[in-house]
Amino acid sequence: MVGIVVVSHSPDLAAAAVNLALQMVHGSAPRIEIAAGTSDHRLGTDAAHVADAVVAADDGTGVVVIMDLGSAVLSAELAIELLPEPRIPTRLVPAAFVEGIFAAVVSAAGGADLDAVAREAEAALAAKITQLDPTRAQPGAVAADRPDTAIVAETKIVNQDGIHARPAALISGALASLDARVTIATERSPAVSARSPTALMSIGTRVGDVLRIEADGPDASKGVDRILDLVRDGFGELESTSSRIQAGFDSSSQRGGLETPLGVSSGRVVGPAVRMADPAIEPDPLTRIPEVERSSAITRLDSAAAQIAEQLRSRINAAGAVGELLEAAAAMATDPDLMADASRRVRDQGLSPERAAWEAFGTAANTIRGAGPRQAERVTDLYDVRNRIISTLVGRHAPDLPDPGHPYVLVAVDLAPADAAGLDATGCLAIITEKGGPTAHAAIIARSLGIPAVVGVPGASAIPDGTLLLVDGTTGELIIEPTIDQQATATARQAHRDVLSGPGRTADGHTVALLANVASAGDVAAALESGAEGVGLYRTELCFLDRAEAPSVAEQVSAYRAVFAAFGGRRVVVRTLDAGSDKPLPFLAYGREANPALGVRGFRTAVSYPEVLHDQLKAIKEAAEAESAEVWVMAPMIATVDEVRNFGHAARTVGLPSIGVMIETPAAVIQADQILIEVDFVSVGTNDLAQYAFAADRHSASLASLNDHWQPALLRMIDMVARAAATSDKPVGVSGEAASDPLLALVLAGLGVSSLSMAPRALAGVGRSLAAVTFEQCRRAARAACDADTSARAREAVREIAGHS
Numbered sequence: 001m002v003g004i005v006v007v008s009h010s011p012d013l014a015a016a017a018v019n020l021a022l023q024m025v026h027g028s029a030p031r032i033e034i035a036a037g038t039s040d041h042r043l044g045t046d047a048a049h050v051a052d053a054v055v056a057a058d059d060g061t062g063v064v065v066i067m068d069l070g071s072a073v074l075s076a077e078l079a080i081e082l083l084p085e086p087r088i089p090t091r092l093v094p095a096a097f098v099e100g101i102f103a104a105v106v107s108a109a110g111g112a113d114l115d116a117v118a119r120e121a122e123a124a125l126a127a128k129i130t131q132l133d134p135t136r137a138q139p140g141a142v143a144a145d146r147p148d149t150a151i152v153a154e155t156k157i158v159n160q161d162g163i164h165a166r167p168a169a170l171i172s173g174a175l176a177s178l179d180a181r182v183t184i185a186t187e188r189s190p191a192v193s194a195r196s197p198t199a200l201m202s203i204g205t206r207v208g209d210v211l212r213i214e215a216d217g218p219d220a221s222k223g224v225d226r227i228l229d230l231v232r233d234g235f236g237e238l239e240s241t242s243s244r245i246q247a248g249f250d251s252s253s254q255r256g257g258l259e260t261p262l263g264v265s266s267g268r269v270v271g272p273a274v275r276m277a278d279p280a281i282e283p284d285p286l287t288r289i290p291e292v293e294r295s296s297a298i299t300r301l302d303s304a305a306a307q308i309a310e311q312l313r314s315r316i317n318a319a320g321a322v323g324e325l326l327e328a329a330a331a332m333a334t335d336p337d338l339m340a341d342a343s344r345r346v347r348d349q350g351l352s353p354e355r356a357a358w359e360a361f362g363t364a365a366n367t368i369r370g371a372g373p374r375q376a377e378r379v380t381d382l383y384d385v386r387n388r389i390i391s392t393l394v395g396r397h398a399p400d401l402p403d404p405g406h407p408y409v410l411v412a413v414d415l416a417p418a419d420a421a422g423l424d425a426t427g428c429l430a431i432i433t434e435k436g437g438p439t440a441h442a443a444i445i446a447r448s449l450g451i452p453a454v455v456g457v458p459g460a461s462a463i464p465d466g467t468l469l470l471v472d473g474t475t476g477e478l479i480i481e482p483t484i485d486q487q488a489t490a491t492a493r494q495a496h497r498d499v500l501s502g503p504g505r506t507a508d509g510h511t512v513a514l515l516a517n518v519a520s521a522g523d524v525a526a527a528l529e530s531g532a533e534g535v536g537l538y539r540t541e542l543c544f545l546d547r548a549e550a551p552s553v554a555e556q557v558s559a560y561r562a563v564f565a566a567f568g569g570r571r572v573v574v575r576t577l578d579a580g581s582d583k584p585l586p587f588l589a590y591g592r593e594a595n596p597a598l599g600v601r602g603f604r605t606a607v608s609y610p611e612v613l614h615d616q617l618k619a620i621k622e623a624a625e626a627e628s629a630e631v632w633v634m635a636p637m638i639a640t641v642d643e644v645r646n647f648g649h650a651a652r653t654v655g656l657p658s659i660g661v662m663i664e665t666p667a668a669v670i671q672a673d674q675i676l677i678e679v680d681f682v683s684v685g686t687n688d689l690a691q692y693a694f695a696a697d698r699h700s701a702s703l704a705s706l707n708d709h710w711q712p713a714l715l716r717m718i719d720m721v722a723r724a725a726a727t728s729d730k731p732v733g734v735s736g737e738a739a740s741d742p743l744l745a746l747v748l749a750g751l752g753v754s755s756l757s758m759a760p761r762a763l764a765g766v767g768r769s770l771a772a773v774t775f776e777q778c779r780r781a782a783r784a785a786c787d788a789d790t791s792a793r794a795r796e797a798v799r800e801i802a803g804h805s
Contacts, residue, residue, distance in 0.1 A: 001030040002108040002117045003057030006101055007050050007067040007076050009043045011036040014068075015363045017098045021105035022366055030108035033057040034367075035075075045072045050079035054088055062089035062114035066100045066121060091118040099124035110172040112195075120196060151215045151224045159234035162205035167235040171200060174226040178219035182227070185212045194227065262705065263476035264436075264443035266742065266765070267452030269409070270482060270490040271429040273467040274402045276412040276419070283358050283390065288350040298343045301353035304392040308385060309333040312418055327542060329418060332385045338364055354393045361386035380435070384416030403427075409469045413461045415445060423449060430471040432478065434460045446473070447740055448526070450498070450761035454478055498764035500531030504756070506749065510775035513755035514763050515571065517735065524566045526760040531767075534571035534630075536683070536757020537735040538563055540616070544577060550587050550612050556619035557626075564627035571630045573683065573733070573757070574620055575662065576613060578602050578636040588612070597697065602637025602664075603647060610650075617654045624656075632658035634683055639667045644678045662735070664688035669717045672724035679730075683757075684721055686736025690714050709738035710791035715747060719786055722752035733757060742769035743798055749775070750782030773802055 008014035014036040022029055033053035038044040050065070057063045067073050076092050083090070091114060093100060103124035107117045157163070163171070175182055175195050183191035184200065186209050192199035194213070205211070211231060215223045289297055312330040332338070338360055345356035365379045401419055402408065407429050412419075414435040423445065431446050436455035446453030452473030463469070463480070470482040470490060479486055504514035515536030516527035527535065543551050543559050551559075564572055579585050579601065588605055606613040617633065624631035635647040638661040651659045660681035663669060669689070676682060686709050691697060693714060696706035718734070725732035733755035734748050740762035748756060749770060756766060770778075781798040788794035 001059065002061045002104075002112065002114050003031040003033070003054075003059060003063040004101070004104050004108060004117075005033050005035060005050065005053045005057050005063055005065045007045055007053075007065060007072045008034070008036040008097070009045060009068060009070075009072060012363075013097075015366065017101045018105075019363060019366045020098065021102045030105060031057045031059060032105065035079075045075035047075040047078035047082060050075050051082040054079060054083060054090060058088045062091070064104050064108070064114065064117050064121060065090060065092045066095055066097065066104060067092070068097045089114055091115070093118050093121045095121040096125040106168065106201075107172065107196075110168070110170070111176045112172060116195070123196070123199075150217075151213075151220045153213045153224050153228060155211055155213070155228050155231045157205050157207055157209045157211065157231060160207050162207065162209065163200050163203070163235075167230070168200040170230055170235055171227055172196065174230060175223050178217075178223050178226075180215050180217035180219040180223040182213065182215040182220070182223045184227070185214075186210065194223070261454050261457040261476045261478060262708065263453070263473045264455050264737075265431075265446035265451060265453040266474040267430070267450075268470070268472040268474065268490050269429045269452050270468065270470050270487045271407055271409040272404075272465075273411045273432075273463045273469050274404050274408040274465055275461060275463070276410065276415075277402065283352060283355040285351075285355060287352045287355060289346075289352055291350065294347050294350065297346050297353045300393060301342055301346065301357060301389075302339060304353070304389050305333045305339055305357075307392055308388045311388075312385075315418070326418065329381050329385055329416065332382055333389065335364075354390045357386055357389050357393070361389075380414045381416050384418055388418070401428075409471055411460055411463050423451070430454075430469075430473065432457050432460050432463075432469070432471060434458060443737070444759070447737070447759040447762060448523075498761065499529070500533075500763040500767045502767075503533055504767050504770055506770050506773055506775045506778060508774045508776075510749070510778070512745075512749045512753070512770060513571070513733075514767055515573070515733070515735075515755055515757040516760045516763065517757050518563065518760075523760065524563055528566060530760040530763045532760060532763055534567055534573075535563065536571075536573050536733055536739075536755055538572055538574045540574060540577060541579060544579065544585055547585065547587060550615065553615050553619045553622070556616060557623045560620055560623035561626055564623055564629035564631060568628040569630070571632060573632045573634060573660070573735075576603070576616055576633065576635050577605065579605060597691070603635040603643055603661075604637060606646075606650070613650055614654070617651055617656060621654045621656055630658075631656075632660060632681065634660040634662055634681070636662045636685070637664055637688070638662060638675070639665045641671055641674050641678065644675050648678050663721050665692055666717070669720055672721045673727065676724050676728040676730050681731045681733070682721065682725065683733040683735045684718055684753075686714065686718070686734060686738040689717065689736070693717060705791070708791045709736070709741065709744060710785070710794045712786055712788050712791070712794055714738075715751070715782075715786050715794065718748065718753070719751050719782070725754075726752050731755065740766065742766050743795065743802065745769055746773055746778045746781045746802055747785045747794075747798060748782075750778035750780070751786075769802075777801055 006014045006018055011034065014034045018032055018034060033056045035046070035050040035053040038046055039049070054063050054065065065076050067076050073092070080087070080090055080092070093104070095103070100121040104117050104121040107120035112120065159167070172195050182194040184194045184203070185191040186203055186205060189203040191212075191214065192203055194200065213224050213227055309330040312326050312333065315326055341363065342353070342356040342360035345351045345359055346353055351359070361382055365382050401423065402410070407427055409430045409432060410428050411432045412434075414433050415431070428451055431451055431453040433455045434457055436443060443453060443455055452471055454471055454473055454476050457478060468481050470477070470479040470486055472478075500514060504512045506512075513533050513536075515534045516523070516530065516532035517537040517539070518524050518527055518535050519539040519542050543556055560574070579588060588609060600608070620631065620633055633651055633656050638644055638647070644661055647661060648659050658680050660679045660683060661668070661675060662683050662685045663672060663675075664685040665688070668675060672682065690707045690709065690711065694706040694711070696703035722732050731754040732752065734753050735757040738744055739748065739756035740758035742765045745756055745766045746769060758766065781801045784797035784801060785794040788797055
């Protein structure tokens with residue numbers, strides 16, 4: 001999409017205007033960058049800041065720049081001169097600020113090209129002018145005399161809200177690739193261009209209005225047909241949720257597309273749907289409190305935020321896999337910038353504390369959403385914290401997990417960490433969410449609890465409570481009101497913890513170490529209860545979260561010893577700090593990046609902050625010497641052999657004996673043979689490796705099928721690493737989510753992977769799967785999966801070899 005840069009003297013003004021525009025876009029929004037205020041936080045504009053924003057907003061399609069007044073225009077003009085060569089196609093638009101931003105965002109979201117977005121922004125004020133002075137022509141109005149008109153059609157608006165922002169964008173987008181001149185009119189308004197979202201919204205349609213569509217040109221017929229289909233379908237706002245899900249996801253032919261729901265935690269169950277409680281109701285924006293009461297209102301706001309933070313932190317130790325997510329959510333609740341913004345809104349505008357929190361968190365969410373897809377995943381958490389604070393302020397219980405008194409299938413748009421921490425695996429039979437991919441919060445939580453889950457189900461949150469559902473967390477199948485025969489295919493899920501019986505090995509004795517992923521004390525307990533042979537991925541981020549400064553060596557030693565002591569005599573693989581721009585920490589002061597997933601993260605942070613890595617390695621060494629665990633240490637996000645050597649030198653300098661790295665980038669795969677010369681072992685992180693290999697954000701529901709760990713291209717990359725490890729006679733593990741799939745474990749074992757690390761609850765199932773086949777079957781399965789041309793065919797081939805029905 002065309003990118004948009006907003007240049008303003010005031011960050012608050014710019015953020016509010018962008019927030020308004022984004023609320024009118026349903027679906028993907030264009031990249032929006034705000035260049036507002038000066039570097040020392042005064043009113044003003046900065047040309048260098050504007051130039052950086054243009055670069056960040058561009059995805060190769062060009063950028064429209066909208067300015068407020070005075071020096072903003074001068075700064076924008078100078079910014080164009082500061083752009084790197086070759087210059088990014090840029091349009092400086094003399095549009096009305098709020099209206100121009102609104103029109104540009106809607107137009108860009110609809111797929112318009114650079115010049116069209118610029119024209120829409122410039123013309124945006126015309127709709128208001130026309131409304132105030134009906135004698136003026138409407139925006140986008142076209143001449144009435146059209147003797148060459150080839151197609152004329154009429155249809156009635158059937159959706160309640162008529163052509164608002166989203167339908168306007170759909171119409172404009174439907175015509176984008178066609179060579180046709182198309183207009184739309186009603187009885188009350190003259191014809192306007194159907195390619196102009198702003199013009200379409202200006203005609204003010206509502207349910208029951210008759211549209212007159214006229215078109216000429218080579219693609220006139222196609223254009224009219226597309227608009228008729230959209231209008232008659234109610235622009236997708238009328239369709240039955242049940243029929244949409246049933247038609248889209250019962251058919252196996254649908255599973256290869258990008259809109260396919262994805263099974264992320266195995267199991268096949270039947271149960272009644274129960275939806276998550278509605279979030280907090282938006283506080284009244286018109287309420288104002290007297291100046292004399294504002295100080296106490298700010299105190300109440302701070303107290304509510306602190307109370308929520310404390311509630312979240314009190315649940316960390318028992319939260320298992322989501323402990324670090326809860327810590328991050330607690331930090332959001334008392335974020336000093338957020339709370340300062342909310343307090344200003346109370347003090348300066350007289351907003352109620354709950355309204356101030358609503359607006360401050362909303363502005364922050366839009367900023368995060370605009371920072372890229374990796375950052376956007378935090379928006380759900382941010383809104384959840386906001387809703388909890390508001391509920392506390394108004395004296396209500398925060399929206400929480402349902403408790404219907406019987407087993408149920410939880411249906412939600414998404415799950416926040418605080419929701420996940422309270423899930424009861426004995427009552428929640430399965431989880432269905434509209435958003436998310438295989439590494440989203442809901443997926444991680446479901447696997448850790450052994451709950452079947454399907455993510456990325458469009459319209460799921462509209463499924464009525466009590467609707468009987470069949471959920472298959474392995475295949476992603478979701479059946480509304482299953483028949484008796486279909487219900488009979490469900491399998492009972494054990495309420496107690498399933499335990500791994502003995503070391504991981506195939507039926508003929510080939511060993512594969514089965515290890516656990518841990519991050520908190522709750523994870524350690526679950527791993528021990530589940531029979532883990534050791535720890536294959538110890539995520540150390542929990543020590544660093546919500547810290548203005550890095551934790552001391554002594555603090556880290558204490559945390560690491562607790563884990564090492566629990567696994568005395570067994571292997572514990574420690575991953576050094578995996579943070580950076582995509583997982584920001586206050587003491588790692590990196591600026592905002594256009595694409596954080598490709599930015600400074602993982603081992604790359606050590607370039608600027610070598611002392612943080614040194615202290616962590618020193619702490620790991622001291623903790624290892626104090627306990628009997630077999631401690632290995634590895635660095636995340638490695639892309640070059642030089643990085644491997646630098647990490648190896650740092651680790652050996654403090655005396656650590658077993659040193660490895662994670663293979664998470666295609667570059668590391670290609671250089672695996674050279675990397676293995678420098679280290680003692682490697683571990684493949686399939687989550688990140690998949691997203692980088694397929695250029696598909698791992699948290700995107702619409703791209704979940706590309707992040708399927710059964711993709712043959714991903715398996716061939718693992719094969720390359722395993723072959724290099726075999727040549728060097730060094731161990732290779734898999735510590736991504738792929739390791740928790742019992743069927744895929746056979747493939748990984750057959751490729752030569754020597755250890756699999758997973759959520760504790762997956763251990764027993766993977767162990768049983770390996771024990772049921774020979775190593776030769778695993779090798780055949782590996783060859784068949786790698787030779788397949790689709791993930792579905794890879795699965796099917798392995799099922800046949802393993803003897804699964």
